[in-house]
Amino acid sequence: MYYNEKIQWIRESKNITQKEIADYLGIKQQQYARYEKGVNIMPVTYLPKICKYLNVSADYILNLDEKTREKTPN
Numbered sequence: 001m002y003y004n005e006k007i008q009w010i011r012e013s014k015n016i017t018q019k020e021i022a023d024y025l026g027i028k029q030q031q032y033a034r035y036e037k038g039v040n041i042m043p044v045t046y047l048p049k050i051c052k053y054l055n056v057s058a059d060y061i062l063n064l065d066e067k068t069r070e071k072t073p074n
Contacts, residue, residue, distance in 0.1 A: 006061050008036045010054050024053050 001009070011021060022032035025046055035042040051058050059065050 001063065002038065003061050003063075004036050004038045004042065006063070007050060007054070010056055010061070011036075014054065016054070021050065021053060025049055 011018070018032050018036065019029040022029040025032065031040070034040040035046075047058055047061070051061065057065070
């Protein structure tokens with residue numbers, strides 16, 4: 001799952017709207033929707049803010065959690 005899909009999945013599972021996150025980031029909902037769809041690449045500066053808002057780690061969003069590391073060869 002790509003980071004944009006993961007963010008969308010987390011957001012929907014917490015019943016948070018795109019508009020709520022967009023407002024938190026200070027951008028329009030349409031711009032945020034393009035990030036989730038993968039049409040535009042989200043600036044990395046938004047990642048810590050989104051993590052804080054969704055209450056998840058960046059490792060989790062980027063699939064770098066412990067389970068993923070165990071499967072990755074050294």
